[in-house]
Amino acid sequence: MEGRAAITVRDLTMAYGDFVLQRDLNFSIRTGDIFVIMGGSGCGKSTLLRHLIGLNEPFEGEILYGEESFTRAAPARRMEMLRRIGVLYQSGALWSSMTLAENVALPLGEFTDLGADEIREVAALKLALVGLAGFEDYYPPDISGGMQKRAGLARAMALDPDILFFDEPSAGLDPISARLLDDLIIELRDSLGATIVIVTHELASIFAIGTNSVFLDSESRTMIDMGVPTELRDHSEHERVRRFLRRGEL
Amino acid sequence: MRLSGSWSLAGGIPSTGELERELAGTVVSRIAFDTGGLGEWDTSILAFLTSASRLARERHVTIDPAGLPQGLRRLLALAEAVPEKDGARSTVSDDPFIDRIGELVIETHQLFRSDLHFLGQLALTLGRFLRGRARFRGSDLALLVQQSGFEALPIVTLVTFLLGLILAFVGAIQLQTFGATIYVADLVGVAMVRDMGALITGIIMAGRSGAAFAAQLGSMKVTQEIDALETMSISSMEFLVLPRVVALCLMMPLLTLYGDAMGILGGAFVGVTMLDLSPVEYLLQTADAVGFSHVVGGVFKGSVYGVLVATAGCLRGVQSGKSSSSVGDAATSAVVTGIVAIIVACGVFAFVFYALGL
Numbered sequence: 001m002e003g004r005a006a007i008t009v010r011d012l013t014m015a016y017g018d019f020v021l022q023r024d025l026n027f028s029i030r031t032g033d034i035f036v037i038m039g040g041s042g043c044g045k046s047t048l049l050r051h052l053i054g055l056n057e058p059f060e061g062e063i064l065y066g067e068e069s070f071t072r073a074a075p076a077r078r079m080e081m082l083r084r085i086g087v088l089y090q091s092g093a094l095w096s097s098m099t100l101a102e103n104v105a106l107p108l109g110e111f112t113d114l115g116a117d118e119i120r121e122v123a124a125l126k127l128a129l130v131g132l133a134g135f136e137d138y139y140p141p142d143i144s145g146g147m148q149k150r151a152g153l154a155r156a157m158a159l160d161p162d163i164l165f166f167d168e169p170s171a172g173l174d175p176i177s178a179r180l181l182d183d184l185i186i187e188l189r190d191s192l193g194a195t196i197v198i199v200t201h202e203l204a205s206i207f208a209i210g211t212n213s214v215f216l217d218s219e220s221r222t223m224i225d226m227g228v229p230t231e232l233r234d235h236s237e238h239e240r241v242r243r244f245l246r247r248g249e250l
Numbered sequence: 251m252r253l254s255g256s257w258s259l260a261g262g263i264p265s266t267g268e269l270e271r272e273l274a275g276t277v278v279s280r281i282a283f284d285t286g287g288l289g290e291w292d293t294s295i296l297a298f299l300t301s302a303s304r305l306a307r308e309r310h311v312t313i314d315p316a317g318l319p320q321g322l323r324r325l326l327a328l329a330e331a332v333p334e335k336d337g338a339r340s341t342v343s344d345d346p347f348i349d350r351i352g353e354l355v356i357e358t359h360q361l362f363r364s365d366l367h368f369l370g371q372l373a374l375t376l377g378r379f380l381r382g383r384a385r386f387r388g389s390d391l392a393l394l395v396q397q398s399g400f401e402a403l404p405i406v407t408l409v410t411f412l413l414g415l416i417l418a419f420v421g422a423i424q425l426q427t428f429g430a431t432i433y434v435a436d437l438v439g440v441a442m443v444r445d446m447g448a449l450i451t452g453i454i455m456a457g458r459s460g461a462a463f464a465a466q467l468g469s470m471k472v473t474q475e476i477d478a479l480e481t482m483s484i485s486s487m488e489f490l491v492l493p494r495v496v497a498l499c500l501m502m503p504l505l506t507l508y509g510d511a512m513g514i515l516g517g518a519f520v521g522v523t524m525l526d527l528s529p530v531e532y533l534l535q536t537a538d539a540v541g542f543s544h545v546v547g548g549v550f551k552g553s554v555y556g557v558l559v560a561t562a563g564c565l566r567g568v569q570s571g572k573s574s575s576s577v578g579d580a581a582t583s584a585v586v587t588g589i590v591a592i593i594v595a596c597g598v599f600a601f602v603f604y605a606l607g608l
Contacts, residue, residue, distance in 0.1 A: 053481050079483035087481045093474035097390070107482050110385060155478075 006195040011061035034196040039216035086156030090167040092148035094140040101136035126154040146177040254287030257295040283317035391493040398459040399501030410509035414516025436539035438517030447510035452555030456588030460563035464584035467567025468577035495560040502556025562587040
């Protein structure tokens with residue numbers, strides 16, 4: 001699945017005020033990849049994700065979608081670019097005042113010309129894809145955490161995005177649900193041809209689904225290695241990377 | 251060093267002063283422990299040992315933990331395994347006074363800028379709304395109208411009725427001395443309709459809806475629901491803030507009128523039961539005293555208070571941090587900001603209406 005770059009990060013420095021979290025990040029995510037952003041707690045993984053989807057602004061450097069700069073795009077153009085992505089947030093972030101079907105339907109209603117009946121149909125279909133058929137009229141607080149995540153995924157997929165972002169997808173899930181979510185992610189990549197970007201430190205998922213990865217190091221405050229996760233585990237020249245990928249054992 | 255007896259946090263942590271004196275007095279290269287007489291122990295002995303070992307390190311004295319019980323040895327090693335991270339310790343409280351003033355000024359300045367930014371965005375959004383181009387769900391607006399309008403009726407009824415009653419009592423005491431109790435109707439009517447009805451309803455709304463708006467938006471920030479809107483290129487300003495401002499702007503005039511009526515009823519209750527006025531007489535006197543311009547002025551003030559309360563609530567909600575305690579702070583701040591804004595506006599109105607002779 002070697003493809004052209006879906007996202008390129010160029011000389012990115014992330015900072016909160018004066019505090020530099022990560023500097024000099026340079027990497028690209030190819031189309032069709034399941035790209036893992038990994039690193040220890042507090043190294044800035046989630047913040048990097050927030051930069052990629054435009055919720056935080058780079059301190060320096062830029063982010064390109066395809067060939068086009070996302071960082072420098074005008075607000076209106078940026079909104080258009082954002083329509084090609086879907087995000088699954090750590091907590092699901094479903095709109096709690098709406099039913100699951102309404103959650104999925106909202107982007108459809110905003111950005112397509114579908115009629116109300118068609119929207120309902122598509123929303124039900126997306127929920128069925130994540131295994132939530134029949135739960136259309138439930139409110140988010142009434143279902144379990146795992147189901148909320150899957151519903152969040154259905155919403156993220158509503159507009160058939162080219163790139164799907166996952167923030168700690170398996171956090172708070174039992175091992176079986178986490179495994180099912182991993183399978184679902186691979187299935188989506190293969191069937192929809194989407195590019196997947198995942199922030200996680202769940203080793204089982206990293207090895208099971210990651211086709212490429214970048215390792216953010218909190219000590220040197222930059223990326224120290226990138227590549228296929230299993231190869232990094234066995235052959236990374238950085239002890240910290242190998243240690244991370246082997247649960248601390250060398 | 252001999253450690254003996256039983257150590258417990260309840261009994262306090264002994265000071266290392268004695269050890270310090272001992273170390274200062276003689277040349278010691280190594281400290282070993284004799285714990286033969288040691289009874290029960292807990293964190294207190296660990297705290298004592300860590301400060302003792304810090305002291306020893308400063309004086310280049312080796313600590314030999316071999317004599318300690320095994321559990322204690324492991325805990326001590328654990329406590330010293332990860333060295334303190336440079337810069338991890340907060341130093342804010344040590345800043346000089348002047349620094350803290352400077353920081354406060356910068357913070358205030360930033361907050362002010364973010365207030366202005368919000369107001370500017372709100373103005374643009376209202377402009378889009380008036381041109382019919384704002385995107386939000388009608389059902390959200392309907393629900394907000396119900397929550398902030400209809401569901402506020404009981405509390406508005408209670409408070410404005412009692413306020414009318416209080417005004418009537420205050421007036422009656424003064425007017426009875428002149429035998430002019432009928433003018434209680436004028437006093438209550440004009441006061442309620444011109445100012446008090448709108449003011450008190452506004453304050454109720456600040457406590458009810460303003461706080462609710464801030465808490466709703468703040469917790470939506472905590473759960474990343476606002477992020478989810480933004481990354482779907484749906485403006486949270488249009489989708490969340492606008493319906494709230496519009497709902498209060500629609501409901502406040504109606505609630506104000508309703509509150510005016512309840513206040514007059516409260517006054518009439520006192521007039522009829524305590525001052526021997528007939529209901530018809532009281533209401534006719536009220537109708538005579540209260541002019542149409544009073545009603546319009548009061549309703550206008552009420553609408554403005556509504557916009558202020560909704561804006562303050564949404565502003566503080568949007569500015570909320572991402573923890574549950576900051577949602578509480580946002581709600582508190584929303585009520586304070588709302589009430590202050592109402593009172594200031596009320597003062598301005600009093601001056602302007604007086605100057606215009608209304």
